[in-house]
Amino acid sequence: MYTDLMVSGFGGQGVLIAGRLLSYAAMREDKHVTFFPAYGPIMRGGEAHCTVVISTRLIGSPVVRNPLAAIVMNLPSLLSLEPRVKPGGLLIANVDLADRSHSRREDIKKIFVPANTIAEGIGSGRVASMVALGAYIEATRAVTLQSAISCLDKIITEKHREFLHLDEEALKQGALFSRQGTGARGQGL
Amino acid sequence: MGKVLDLVRCFDRMRLVMIAVGEKVLMRGCEAMAEAAIRAGCRFYAGYPITPQSELAEYMARELPKYGGVFIQSESEIAAINMVLGASVTGTRAMTSSSSPGISLKQEGISYLAGCELPAVIANFGRGGPGLGNIAPSDADYFQATKGGGHGDYRNIVLAPYSVQETVELTHLAFDLADRYRNPVLILCSGLIAQMMEPVEFMPFKGGEGHSQKEEKPWALTGARGRPSMVIKSLYLQDVELEGHDLKLQEKYREIREKEVRVEAQHLEGGRATPEERAKLVVVAFGTAARVAASAVEEAREGGLPVGLIRPITLFPFPRDFIRKAAEGTDRFLVLELSGGQMVEDVELAVRGRVPVEFYGRMGGVVPSPEEYLAEIRKRL
Numbered sequence: 001m002y003t004d005l006m007v008s009g010f011g012g013q014g015v016l017i018a019g020r021l022l023s024y025a026a027m028r029e030d031k032h033v034t035f036f037p038a039y040g041p042i043m044r045g046g047e048a049h050c051t052v053v054i055s056t057r058l059i060g061s062p063v064v065r066n067p068l069a070a071i072v073m074n075l076p077s078l079l080s081l082e083p084r085v086k087p088g089g090l091l092i093a094n095v096d097l098a099d100r101s102h103s104r105r106e107d108i109k110k111i112f113v114p115a116n117t118i119a120e121g122i123g124s125g126r127v128a129s130m131v132a133l134g135a136y137i138e139a140t141r142a143v144t145l146q147s148a149i150s151c152l153d154k155i156i157t158e159k160h161r162e163f164l165h166l167d168e169e170a171l172k173q174g175a176l177f178s179r180q181g182t183g184a185r186g187q188g189l
Numbered sequence: 190m191g192k193v194l195d196l197v198r199c200f201d202r203m204r205l206v207m208i209a210v211g212e213k214v215l216m217r218g219c220e221a222m223a224e225a226a227i228r229a230g231c232r233f234y235a236g237y238p239i240t241p242q243s244e245l246a247e248y249m250a251r252e253l254p255k256y257g258g259v260f261i262q263s264e265s266e267i268a269a270i271n272m273v274l275g276a277s278v279t280g281t282r283a284m285t286s287s288s289s290p291g292i293s294l295k296q297e298g299i300s301y302l303a304g305c306e307l308p309a310v311i312a313n314f315g316r317g318g319p320g321l322g323n324i325a326p327s328d329a330d331y332f333q334a335t336k337g338g339g340h341g342d343y344r345n346i347v348l349a350p351y352s353v354q355e356t357v358e359l360t361h362l363a364f365d366l367a368d369r370y371r372n373p374v375l376i377l378c379s380g381l382i383a384q385m386m387e388p389v390e391f392m393p394f395k396g397g398e399g400h401s402q403k404e405e406k407p408w409a410l411t412g413a414r415g416r417p418s419m420v421i422k423s424l425y426l427q428d429v430e431l432e433g434h435d436l437k438l439q440e441k442y443r444e445i446r447e448k449e450v451r452v453e454a455q456h457l458e459g460g461r462a463t464p465e466e467r468a469k470l471v472v473v474a475f476g477t478a479a480r481v482a483a484s485a486v487e488e489a490r491e492g493g494l495p496v497g498l499i500r501p502i503t504l505f506p507f508p509r510d511f512i513r514k515a516a517e518g519t520d521r522f523l524v525l526e527l528s529g530g531q532m533v534e535d536v537e538l539a540v541r542g543r544v545p546v547e548f549y550g551r552m553g554g555v556v557p558s559p560e561e562y563l564a565e566i567r568k569r570l
Contacts, residue, residue, distance in 0.1 A: 020215070020386070027215055027388045035215065035386035040240040040324040060484025060559040062385045154215075 008049035009073025014129030019050035024151035025143040026054040034062035127170035134174025219383040223248035225360035232258035233276035233283040235269040241380035242314040266291040270298030277307040280409030286312035300339030304423025308367035314383035317554035325554020326381035331531035345375040347504040349475040353387035379477040452508035456497035468497030474525040485562035512539035
Protein backbone atom coordinates (compact mmCIF):
# COMPACT_ATOMS: atom_id res chain seq x y z
CA MET A 1 0.00 0.00 0.00
CA TYR A 2 1.31 3.43 -0.94
CA THR A 3 -0.39 6.80 -1.00
CA ASP A 4 0.62 10.42 -0.82
CA LEU A 5 -1.06 13.75 -0.25
CA MET A 6 -0.17 17.41 -0.54
CA VAL A 7 -2.07 19.95 1.57
CA SER A 8 -1.88 23.62 0.68
CA GLY A 9 -3.43 26.91 1.78
CA PHE A 10 -2.72 30.22 3.53
CA GLY A 11 -0.66 30.19 6.69
CA GLY A 12 -3.11 29.84 9.58
CA GLN A 13 -5.62 27.68 7.73
CA GLY A 14 -4.50 24.58 9.56
CA VAL A 15 -2.68 23.05 6.62
CA LEU A 16 0.28 21.74 8.63
CA ILE A 17 -1.87 20.47 11.47
CA ALA A 18 -4.06 18.52 9.02
CA GLY A 19 -0.92 16.91 7.57
CA ARG A 20 0.47 16.11 10.98
CA LEU A 21 -2.80 14.55 12.14
CA LEU A 22 -2.86 12.29 9.11
CA SER A 23 0.76 11.34 9.79
CA TYR A 24 0.06 10.51 13.42
CA ALA A 25 -2.94 8.40 12.41
CA ALA A 26 -0.79 6.47 9.93
CA MET A 27 1.86 5.95 12.60
CA ARG A 28 -0.82 4.64 14.97
CA GLU A 29 -1.75 2.13 12.28
CA ASP A 30 1.90 0.97 12.20
CA LYS A 31 2.48 2.24 8.70
CA HIS A 32 5.58 3.94 7.41
CA VAL A 33 4.93 7.66 7.17
CA THR A 34 6.81 10.83 6.33
CA PHE A 35 5.63 14.38 6.86
CA PHE A 36 7.52 17.07 4.99
CA PRO A 37 6.51 20.69 5.64
CA ALA A 38 7.38 23.82 3.74
CA TYR A 39 10.14 25.50 5.75
CA GLY A 40 12.25 28.65 5.81
CA PRO A 41 10.82 31.95 4.56
CA ILE A 42 7.64 30.18 3.43
CA MET A 43 6.75 29.85 7.11
CA ARG A 44 6.73 33.61 7.45
CA GLY A 45 3.60 34.36 5.47
CA GLY A 46 1.89 33.46 2.24
CA GLU A 47 1.37 29.91 1.12
CA ALA A 48 1.79 27.00 3.53
CA HIS A 49 2.02 23.44 2.32
CA CYS A 50 3.10 19.99 3.37
CA THR A 51 3.47 16.52 1.92
CA VAL A 52 2.46 13.30 3.66
CA VAL A 53 3.52 9.89 2.34
CA ILE A 54 2.01 6.73 3.81
CA SER A 55 3.17 3.23 2.92
CA THR A 56 3.45 -0.27 4.25
CA ARG A 57 7.09 -0.25 3.06
CA LEU A 58 10.13 1.96 3.50
CA ILE A 59 9.38 5.36 2.00
CA GLY A 60 11.99 6.37 -0.57
CA SER A 61 11.25 10.04 -0.86
CA PRO A 62 9.16 12.31 1.35
CA VAL A 63 9.18 14.80 -1.52
CA VAL A 64 6.50 14.34 -4.15
CA ARG A 65 6.21 16.33 -7.35
CA ASN A 66 2.97 14.85 -8.62
CA PRO A 67 0.78 13.73 -5.73
CA LEU A 68 -1.96 11.11 -5.88
CA ALA A 69 -4.14 13.51 -3.92
CA ALA A 70 -4.23 17.18 -2.97
CA ILE A 71 -6.21 19.22 -0.48
CA VAL A 72 -6.36 22.88 -1.53
CA MET A 73 -7.72 25.32 0.99
CA ASN A 74 -7.63 28.50 -1.14
CA LEU A 75 -7.56 29.71 -4.74
CA PRO A 76 -3.77 30.17 -5.15
CA SER A 77 -3.32 26.57 -3.97
CA LEU A 78 -5.96 25.32 -6.40
CA LEU A 79 -4.21 27.09 -9.26
CA SER A 80 -0.74 25.82 -8.31
CA LEU A 81 -1.55 22.30 -7.14
CA GLU A 82 -4.38 21.07 -9.36
CA PRO A 83 -2.16 20.78 -12.46
CA ARG A 84 0.30 18.63 -10.48
CA VAL A 85 -2.14 15.94 -9.33
CA LYS A 86 -1.49 12.57 -11.03
CA PRO A 87 -4.07 11.57 -13.66
CA GLY A 88 -6.76 9.53 -11.96
CA GLY A 89 -5.89 11.19 -8.65
CA LEU A 90 -8.03 13.11 -6.21
CA LEU A 91 -8.55 16.81 -5.55
CA ILE A 92 -10.29 18.06 -2.41
CA ALA A 93 -10.96 21.79 -2.85
CA ASN A 94 -12.29 24.20 -0.24
CA VAL A 95 -15.01 25.67 -2.45
CA ASP A 96 -15.60 28.54 0.00
CA LEU A 97 -12.26 30.08 -0.95
CA ALA A 98 -11.48 28.37 -4.26
CA ASP A 99 -14.32 28.67 -6.75
CA ARG A 100 -14.83 25.57 -8.86
CA SER A 101 -14.89 27.67 -12.05
CA HIS A 102 -11.08 27.84 -11.74
CA SER A 103 -10.73 24.08 -11.79
CA ARG A 104 -9.58 22.77 -15.18
CA ARG A 105 -8.78 19.07 -14.77
CA GLU A 106 -11.24 16.47 -16.07
CA ASP A 107 -9.00 13.43 -15.58
CA ILE A 108 -9.07 13.45 -11.79
CA LYS A 109 -11.73 12.90 -9.16
CA LYS A 110 -12.78 16.19 -7.56
CA ILE A 111 -14.60 16.89 -4.32
CA PHE A 112 -15.60 20.50 -3.71
CA VAL A 113 -16.25 20.80 -0.02
CA PRO A 114 -17.52 24.03 1.63
CA ALA A 115 -15.00 23.58 4.43
CA ASN A 116 -15.40 27.02 5.99
CA THR A 117 -19.22 26.92 5.88
CA ILE A 118 -19.30 23.49 7.52
CA ALA A 119 -16.65 24.51 10.08
CA GLU A 120 -18.55 27.65 11.03
CA GLY A 121 -21.72 25.57 11.38
CA ILE A 122 -19.85 23.42 13.90
CA GLY A 123 -18.71 26.44 15.86
CA SER A 124 -15.44 27.77 14.44
CA GLY A 125 -14.05 28.52 10.99
CA ARG A 126 -10.66 27.53 12.38
CA VAL A 127 -11.38 23.81 12.00
CA ALA A 128 -11.96 24.07 8.22
CA SER A 129 -8.83 22.03 7.40
CA MET A 130 -10.20 19.18 9.53
CA VAL A 131 -13.39 19.19 7.44
CA ALA A 132 -11.26 18.84 4.31
CA LEU A 133 -9.13 16.11 5.91
CA GLY A 134 -12.28 14.22 6.93
CA ALA A 135 -13.44 14.34 3.31
CA TYR A 136 -10.04 13.08 2.16
CA ILE A 137 -9.97 10.19 4.63
CA GLU A 138 -13.48 9.09 3.63
CA ALA A 139 -12.62 9.19 -0.06
CA THR A 140 -9.29 7.38 0.18
CA ARG A 141 -9.29 5.34 3.39
CA ALA A 142 -5.60 6.19 3.69
CA VAL A 143 -6.22 5.78 7.44
CA THR A 144 -9.43 5.18 9.36
CA LEU A 145 -11.40 8.13 10.64
CA GLN A 146 -11.20 6.57 14.09
CA SER A 147 -7.39 6.60 13.99
CA ALA A 148 -7.43 10.27 13.07
CA ILE A 149 -9.87 11.15 15.85
CA SER A 150 -7.88 9.19 18.42
CA CYS A 151 -4.71 11.10 17.50
CA LEU A 152 -6.25 14.58 17.87
CA ASP A 153 -4.99 14.94 21.43
CA LYS A 154 -1.42 14.33 20.17
CA ILE A 155 -1.39 17.38 17.95
CA ILE A 156 -3.70 19.86 19.66
CA THR A 157 -1.66 21.95 22.10
CA GLU A 158 -2.84 22.78 25.64
CA LYS A 159 -3.71 26.27 24.45
CA HIS A 160 -6.25 24.99 21.94
CA ARG A 161 -7.82 22.20 23.99
CA GLU A 162 -11.30 23.71 23.58
CA PHE A 163 -11.10 22.97 19.86
CA LEU A 164 -10.64 19.24 20.40
CA HIS A 165 -14.28 18.25 20.12
CA LEU A 166 -14.80 20.78 17.29
CA ASP A 167 -11.94 19.13 15.40
CA GLU A 168 -13.52 15.72 15.92
CA GLU A 169 -16.88 16.96 14.70
CA ALA A 170 -15.21 18.63 11.72
CA LEU A 171 -13.53 15.37 10.69
CA LYS A 172 -16.87 13.55 10.92
CA GLN A 173 -18.80 16.22 9.00
CA GLY A 174 -16.14 16.29 6.30
CA ALA A 175 -16.35 12.52 5.95
CA LEU A 176 -20.13 12.71 5.81
CA PHE A 177 -19.99 15.34 3.08
CA SER A 178 -17.57 13.25 1.09
CA ARG A 179 -19.80 10.18 1.39
CA GLN A 180 -23.05 11.97 0.51
CA GLY A 181 -21.58 14.27 -2.11
CA THR A 182 -19.87 11.58 -4.12
CA GLY A 183 -21.65 8.37 -3.29
CA ALA A 184 -18.18 6.86 -3.13
CA ARG A 185 -16.50 5.09 -0.26
CA GLY A 186 -12.90 4.09 -0.05
CA GLN A 187 -11.60 4.31 -3.58
CA GLY A 188 -8.30 3.04 -2.28
CA LEU A 189 -5.95 5.42 -4.01
CA MET B 190 14.09 27.58 46.66
CA GLY B 191 16.65 25.02 45.60
CA LYS B 192 14.22 22.24 46.39
CA VAL B 193 11.46 23.86 44.38
CA LEU B 194 13.77 24.16 41.41
CA ASP B 195 14.74 20.51 41.76
CA LEU B 196 11.09 19.55 41.79
CA VAL B 197 10.44 21.58 38.67
CA ARG B 198 13.40 19.92 37.02
CA CYS B 199 12.21 16.45 38.00
CA PHE B 200 8.73 17.19 36.75
CA ASP B 201 10.01 18.39 33.41
CA ARG B 202 12.17 15.32 33.03
CA MET B 203 9.20 13.13 33.79
CA ARG B 204 7.21 14.86 31.11
CA LEU B 205 9.91 14.21 28.57
CA VAL B 206 10.28 10.58 29.48
CA MET B 207 6.54 10.09 29.36
CA ILE B 208 6.50 11.24 25.74
CA ALA B 209 9.20 8.88 24.65
CA VAL B 210 9.30 5.64 26.61
CA GLY B 211 8.78 2.61 24.38
CA GLU B 212 6.54 4.67 22.15
CA LYS B 213 7.01 5.87 18.67
CA VAL B 214 6.80 9.63 18.37
CA LEU B 215 6.53 11.66 15.20
CA MET B 216 9.46 14.01 15.11
CA ARG B 217 11.50 16.25 12.86
CA GLY B 218 15.01 14.91 12.19
CA CYS B 219 16.87 17.83 13.71
CA GLU B 220 14.73 17.83 16.87
CA ALA B 221 15.15 14.07 17.20
CA MET B 222 18.91 14.60 16.94
CA ALA B 223 18.76 17.15 19.77
CA GLU B 224 16.83 14.75 22.00
CA ALA B 225 19.23 11.91 21.14
CA ALA B 226 22.23 14.13 21.90
CA ILE B 227 20.86 14.93 25.37
CA ARG B 228 20.24 11.23 25.95
CA ALA B 229 23.78 10.48 24.79
CA GLY B 230 25.10 12.78 27.51
CA CYS B 231 25.61 16.03 25.58
CA ARG B 232 25.69 18.80 28.17
CA PHE B 233 26.96 21.71 26.09
CA TYR B 234 25.54 23.11 22.88
CA ALA B 235 26.47 26.32 21.10
CA GLY B 236 25.12 27.36 17.75
CA TYR B 237 23.93 30.15 15.53
CA PRO B 238 20.55 29.81 13.79
CA ILE B 239 20.36 28.86 10.12
CA THR B 240 17.64 27.23 8.01
CA PRO B 241 16.95 24.30 7.73
CA GLN B 242 18.07 23.27 11.24
CA SER B 243 17.27 26.13 13.64
CA GLU B 244 14.74 23.88 15.38
CA LEU B 245 17.66 21.84 16.75
CA ALA B 246 18.96 24.90 18.60
CA GLU B 247 15.43 25.79 19.73
CA TYR B 248 15.02 22.29 21.15
CA MET B 249 18.37 22.49 22.93
CA ALA B 250 17.53 25.94 24.32
CA ARG B 251 14.34 24.53 25.80
CA GLU B 252 15.48 21.09 26.98
CA LEU B 253 19.23 21.10 27.68
CA PRO B 254 19.06 23.32 30.82
CA LYS B 255 16.62 20.81 32.38
CA TYR B 256 19.50 18.33 32.52
CA GLY B 257 22.01 20.79 33.95
CA GLY B 258 23.40 21.41 30.48
CA VAL B 259 24.41 24.72 28.96
CA PHE B 260 22.88 26.18 25.81
CA ILE B 261 24.43 29.21 24.18
CA GLN B 262 23.20 31.03 21.12
CA SER B 263 26.54 32.38 20.04
CA GLU B 264 27.25 35.55 18.10
CA SER B 265 28.52 33.56 15.14
CA GLU B 266 29.24 30.06 13.91
CA ILE B 267 32.94 30.65 14.51
CA ALA B 268 32.29 31.52 18.13
CA ALA B 269 30.08 28.44 18.51
CA ILE B 270 32.72 25.94 17.37
CA ASN B 271 35.33 27.55 19.59
CA MET B 272 32.97 27.43 22.57
CA VAL B 273 32.55 23.72 21.83
CA LEU B 274 36.34 23.41 21.92
CA GLY B 275 36.39 25.14 25.29
CA ALA B 276 33.69 22.89 26.72
CA SER B 277 35.32 19.76 25.31
CA VAL B 278 38.62 20.62 27.00
CA THR B 279 36.86 20.17 30.35
CA GLY B 280 35.66 16.68 29.39
CA THR B 281 32.07 17.74 28.72
CA ARG B 282 30.22 16.12 25.83
CA ALA B 283 29.73 19.07 23.51
CA MET B 284 28.12 19.70 20.15
CA THR B 285 27.26 22.32 17.59
CA SER B 286 25.16 22.20 14.47
CA SER B 287 24.56 24.28 11.38
CA SER B 288 23.91 24.07 7.67
CA SER B 289 26.39 24.25 4.81
CA PRO B 290 27.46 27.95 4.82
CA GLY B 291 27.66 27.90 8.62
CA ILE B 292 29.73 24.71 8.57
CA SER B 293 32.20 26.42 6.22
CA LEU B 294 32.73 29.05 8.91
CA LYS B 295 33.46 26.37 11.51
CA GLN B 296 36.31 24.72 9.58
CA GLU B 297 39.13 26.48 11.42
CA GLY B 298 37.71 25.39 14.78
CA ILE B 299 37.26 21.80 13.57
CA SER B 300 40.91 21.69 12.50
CA TYR B 301 41.92 22.95 15.97
CA LEU B 302 39.72 20.30 17.63
CA ALA B 303 41.42 17.62 15.52
CA GLY B 304 44.88 19.07 16.27
CA CYS B 305 44.15 19.21 20.00
CA GLU B 306 42.65 15.70 19.86
CA LEU B 307 39.38 16.85 21.38
CA PRO B 308 36.04 15.06 21.01
CA ALA B 309 33.13 17.04 19.58
CA VAL B 310 30.01 16.34 17.56
CA ILE B 311 29.20 18.62 14.65
CA ALA B 312 25.98 18.22 12.66
CA ASN B 313 25.70 19.54 9.12
CA PHE B 314 22.22 19.56 7.62
CA GLY B 315 23.27 20.33 4.08
CA ARG B 316 21.60 22.84 1.78
CA GLY B 317 22.15 23.86 -1.81
CA GLY B 318 25.43 25.65 -2.58
CA PRO B 319 27.97 26.97 -3.31
CA GLY B 320 27.87 30.38 -1.65
CA LEU B 321 24.60 31.31 -0.04
CA GLY B 322 22.90 28.86 -2.42
CA ASN B 323 19.42 28.08 -1.16
CA ILE B 324 17.73 26.26 1.70
CA ALA B 325 16.73 23.12 -0.21
CA PRO B 326 18.26 19.71 0.67
CA SER B 327 21.73 18.88 -0.66
CA ASP B 328 24.61 16.49 0.06
CA ALA B 329 27.23 18.55 -1.75
CA ASP B 330 29.40 18.97 1.38
CA TYR B 331 30.85 15.46 1.06
CA PHE B 332 34.30 16.69 0.05
CA GLN B 333 34.35 19.24 2.86
CA ALA B 334 33.26 16.69 5.45
CA THR B 335 35.48 13.77 4.44
CA LYS B 336 38.59 15.40 3.00
CA GLY B 337 39.38 17.83 5.76
CA GLY B 338 37.58 21.09 5.13
CA GLY B 339 39.97 22.87 7.45
CA HIS B 340 43.76 22.96 7.16
CA GLY B 341 46.30 20.30 8.02
CA ASP B 342 46.59 16.53 8.02
CA TYR B 343 43.42 15.55 9.83
CA ARG B 344 40.24 13.56 9.27
CA ASN B 345 36.76 13.85 10.70
CA ILE B 346 34.82 10.71 11.45
CA VAL B 347 31.76 11.23 9.22
CA LEU B 348 28.38 9.54 9.75
CA ALA B 349 25.55 9.73 7.20
CA PRO B 350 22.05 8.79 8.44
CA TYR B 351 19.23 8.22 5.96
CA SER B 352 16.18 8.35 8.24
CA VAL B 353 15.07 10.09 11.41
CA GLN B 354 15.47 6.81 13.32
CA GLU B 355 19.01 6.35 12.10
CA THR B 356 19.78 9.98 12.92
CA VAL B 357 18.98 9.16 16.54
CA GLU B 358 21.12 6.01 16.55
CA LEU B 359 24.08 7.65 14.85
CA THR B 360 23.93 10.62 17.24
CA HIS B 361 24.56 8.24 20.14
CA LEU B 362 27.34 6.59 18.16
CA ALA B 363 28.85 9.98 17.27
CA PHE B 364 29.37 10.93 20.91
CA ASP B 365 30.86 7.52 21.71
CA LEU B 366 33.25 7.58 18.76
CA ALA B 367 34.27 11.17 19.49
CA ASP B 368 35.26 10.21 23.03
CA ARG B 369 36.87 6.90 22.05
CA TYR B 370 39.16 8.49 19.47
CA ARG B 371 39.30 12.02 20.87
CA ASN B 372 38.36 13.31 17.45
CA PRO B 373 35.62 15.47 15.92
CA VAL B 374 32.69 13.48 14.52
CA LEU B 375 30.61 15.05 11.81
CA ILE B 376 27.05 13.96 11.17
CA LEU B 377 26.32 14.76 7.54
CA CYS B 378 22.77 14.70 6.28
CA SER B 379 20.69 16.82 3.98
CA GLY B 380 18.23 19.46 5.14
CA LEU B 381 15.49 17.09 4.12
CA ILE B 382 16.26 14.88 7.11
CA ALA B 383 16.32 17.96 9.35
CA GLN B 384 12.80 18.99 8.39
CA MET B 385 11.11 15.68 7.64
CA MET B 386 9.00 14.13 10.38
CA GLU B 387 9.04 10.35 10.79
CA PRO B 388 8.11 7.93 13.55
CA VAL B 389 11.06 7.48 15.86
CA GLU B 390 11.91 5.52 19.00
CA PHE B 391 14.54 6.83 21.36
CA MET B 392 17.32 4.95 23.05
CA PRO B 393 17.61 5.13 26.86
CA PHE B 394 19.59 7.84 28.61
CA LYS B 395 23.28 7.05 28.84
CA GLY B 396 23.96 5.97 32.39
CA GLY B 397 20.30 6.17 33.40
CA GLU B 398 17.63 8.81 33.17
CA GLY B 399 18.77 12.36 33.86
CA HIS B 400 22.40 11.29 33.98
CA SER B 401 24.68 14.29 33.84
CA GLN B 402 27.91 13.01 35.30
CA LYS B 403 30.96 13.32 33.15
CA GLU B 404 32.73 10.33 31.70
CA GLU B 405 36.10 9.55 33.18
CA LYS B 406 38.52 11.43 30.93
CA PRO B 407 42.03 11.48 32.37
CA TRP B 408 43.15 13.97 29.74
CA ALA B 409 40.48 16.56 30.56
CA LEU B 410 41.47 19.87 32.12
CA THR B 411 39.56 19.87 35.36
CA GLY B 412 41.93 21.79 37.62
CA ALA B 413 45.39 20.54 38.62
CA ARG B 414 44.76 20.07 42.34
CA GLY B 415 46.63 16.98 43.47
CA ARG B 416 48.19 16.24 40.08
CA PRO B 417 50.66 17.80 37.66
CA SER B 418 49.13 20.41 35.34
CA MET B 419 48.42 19.37 31.75
CA VAL B 420 48.37 21.25 28.47
CA ILE B 421 46.05 20.66 25.50
CA LYS B 422 47.28 22.38 22.36
CA SER B 423 47.73 22.05 18.64
CA LEU B 424 50.87 24.22 18.50
CA TYR B 425 54.17 22.35 18.02
CA LEU B 426 56.85 24.75 16.83
CA GLN B 427 59.59 22.18 16.15
CA ASP B 428 59.14 20.39 12.84
CA VAL B 429 60.11 16.95 14.11
CA GLU B 430 57.94 17.42 17.16
CA LEU B 431 54.90 18.32 15.01
CA GLU B 432 55.61 15.43 12.67
CA GLY B 433 55.55 13.13 15.68
CA HIS B 434 52.16 14.51 16.62
CA ASP B 435 50.93 14.14 13.04
CA LEU B 436 52.16 10.53 12.91
CA LYS B 437 50.18 9.83 16.06
CA LEU B 438 47.08 11.27 14.39
CA GLN B 439 47.72 9.18 11.26
CA GLU B 440 47.98 6.06 13.40
CA LYS B 441 44.63 6.95 14.95
CA TYR B 442 43.03 7.39 11.52
CA ARG B 443 44.46 4.02 10.48
CA GLU B 444 42.82 2.42 13.49
CA ILE B 445 39.53 4.17 12.69
CA ARG B 446 39.73 2.87 9.10
CA GLU B 447 40.32 -0.62 10.39
CA LYS B 448 37.63 -0.74 13.07
CA GLU B 449 34.85 1.70 12.40
CA VAL B 450 33.60 1.09 8.85
CA ARG B 451 29.82 0.80 8.74
CA VAL B 452 28.00 -0.08 5.55
CA GLU B 453 24.68 -1.59 4.54
CA ALA B 454 24.27 -3.76 1.47
CA GLN B 455 21.26 -5.20 -0.28
CA HIS B 456 21.06 -7.96 -2.88
CA LEU B 457 24.79 -8.50 -3.17
CA GLU B 458 26.47 -11.82 -3.81
CA GLY B 459 27.86 -13.30 -0.62
CA GLY B 460 24.83 -12.03 1.17
CA ARG B 461 21.51 -13.75 0.64
CA ALA B 462 21.63 -13.59 -3.13
CA THR B 463 22.52 -16.74 -5.08
CA PRO B 464 24.91 -16.51 -8.08
CA GLU B 465 21.88 -16.51 -10.40
CA GLU B 466 20.58 -13.46 -8.58
CA ARG B 467 23.94 -11.73 -8.91
CA ALA B 468 23.60 -7.97 -9.11
CA LYS B 469 24.92 -6.96 -12.55
CA LEU B 470 24.59 -3.34 -11.45
CA VAL B 471 25.44 -2.08 -7.97
CA VAL B 472 24.07 1.28 -6.87
CA VAL B 473 26.13 3.21 -4.30
CA ALA B 474 24.43 6.04 -2.42
CA PHE B 475 24.45 7.64 1.04
CA GLY B 476 22.01 9.70 3.11
CA THR B 477 18.96 11.12 1.36
CA ALA B 478 19.94 9.76 -2.06
CA ALA B 479 20.28 6.30 -0.48
CA ARG B 480 16.71 6.18 0.76
CA VAL B 481 15.37 7.20 -2.63
CA ALA B 482 17.75 4.66 -4.19
CA ALA B 483 16.62 1.91 -1.80
CA SER B 484 13.05 2.37 -3.00
CA ALA B 485 14.12 2.38 -6.63
CA VAL B 486 16.27 -0.76 -6.16
CA GLU B 487 13.39 -2.62 -4.48
CA GLU B 488 11.10 -1.71 -7.34
CA ALA B 489 13.72 -2.73 -9.89
CA ARG B 490 14.22 -6.10 -8.17
CA GLU B 491 10.48 -6.71 -8.24
CA GLY B 492 10.63 -6.02 -11.97
CA GLY B 493 13.33 -8.70 -12.26
CA LEU B 494 16.30 -6.37 -12.71
CA PRO B 495 19.59 -7.70 -11.25
CA VAL B 496 20.55 -4.66 -9.18
CA GLY B 497 22.02 -4.29 -5.69
CA LEU B 498 22.66 -1.44 -3.30
CA ILE B 499 25.60 -0.37 -1.17
CA ARG B 500 24.92 2.34 1.38
CA PRO B 501 27.97 3.71 3.20
CA ILE B 502 26.92 4.76 6.70
CA THR B 503 30.41 5.95 7.61
CA LEU B 504 31.81 8.25 4.90
CA PHE B 505 35.09 8.39 6.79
CA PRO B 506 36.13 5.69 7.22
CA PHE B 507 34.87 4.92 3.71
CA PRO B 508 33.93 1.27 3.02
CA ARG B 509 36.68 1.00 0.43
CA ASP B 510 37.45 -2.69 0.89
CA PHE B 511 33.78 -3.61 0.87
CA ILE B 512 33.26 -1.85 -2.47
CA ARG B 513 36.49 -3.29 -3.86
CA LYS B 514 35.20 -6.77 -3.06
CA ALA B 515 31.78 -5.99 -4.55
CA ALA B 516 33.57 -4.94 -7.75
CA GLU B 517 34.63 -8.56 -8.24
CA GLY B 518 31.03 -9.71 -8.47
CA THR B 519 29.35 -7.07 -10.60
CA ASP B 520 29.52 -5.58 -14.09
CA ARG B 521 29.23 -1.91 -13.19
CA PHE B 522 28.51 0.63 -10.49
CA LEU B 523 26.09 3.53 -10.49
CA VAL B 524 26.76 6.23 -7.91
CA LEU B 525 23.77 8.40 -7.01
CA GLU B 526 24.31 11.64 -5.11
CA LEU B 527 22.64 14.96 -4.32
CA SER B 528 25.70 16.68 -5.74
CA GLY B 529 27.68 17.11 -8.94
CA GLY B 530 29.73 13.99 -8.11
CA GLN B 531 31.83 13.79 -4.94
CA MET B 532 31.59 10.37 -3.29
CA VAL B 533 31.91 8.90 -6.80
CA GLU B 534 35.65 9.69 -6.60
CA ASP B 535 36.02 7.45 -3.54
CA VAL B 536 34.06 4.70 -5.27
CA GLU B 537 36.39 4.99 -8.28
CA LEU B 538 39.40 4.74 -5.97
CA ALA B 539 37.95 1.62 -4.39
CA VAL B 540 37.02 -0.01 -7.70
CA ARG B 541 40.41 0.84 -9.26
CA GLY B 542 39.15 0.60 -12.79
CA ARG B 543 38.02 -3.05 -12.54
CA VAL B 544 34.54 -2.20 -13.79
CA PRO B 545 32.94 1.04 -15.02
CA VAL B 546 31.72 3.50 -12.39
CA GLU B 547 28.92 5.72 -13.62
CA PHE B 548 27.33 8.70 -11.96
CA TYR B 549 23.97 10.41 -11.79
CA GLY B 550 23.48 13.48 -9.59
CA ARG B 551 20.99 16.26 -9.04
CA MET B 552 22.09 19.58 -7.60
CA GLY B 553 20.74 22.83 -6.24
CA GLY B 554 18.36 21.20 -3.79
CA VAL B 555 16.50 18.96 -6.24
CA VAL B 556 15.42 15.71 -4.59
CA PRO B 557 14.87 13.06 -7.26
CA SER B 558 11.96 10.65 -7.14
CA PRO B 559 12.37 6.85 -6.95
CA GLU B 560 10.96 6.73 -10.52
CA GLU B 561 13.78 8.99 -11.72
CA TYR B 562 16.40 6.73 -10.16
CA LEU B 563 14.61 3.66 -11.50
CA ALA B 564 14.88 5.11 -15.01
CA GLU B 565 18.63 5.59 -14.50
CA ILE B 566 18.96 1.98 -13.32
CA ARG B 567 16.97 0.68 -16.33
CA LYS B 568 19.19 2.59 -18.77
CA ARG B 569 22.18 0.61 -17.50
CA LEU B 570 20.73 -2.89 -17.55
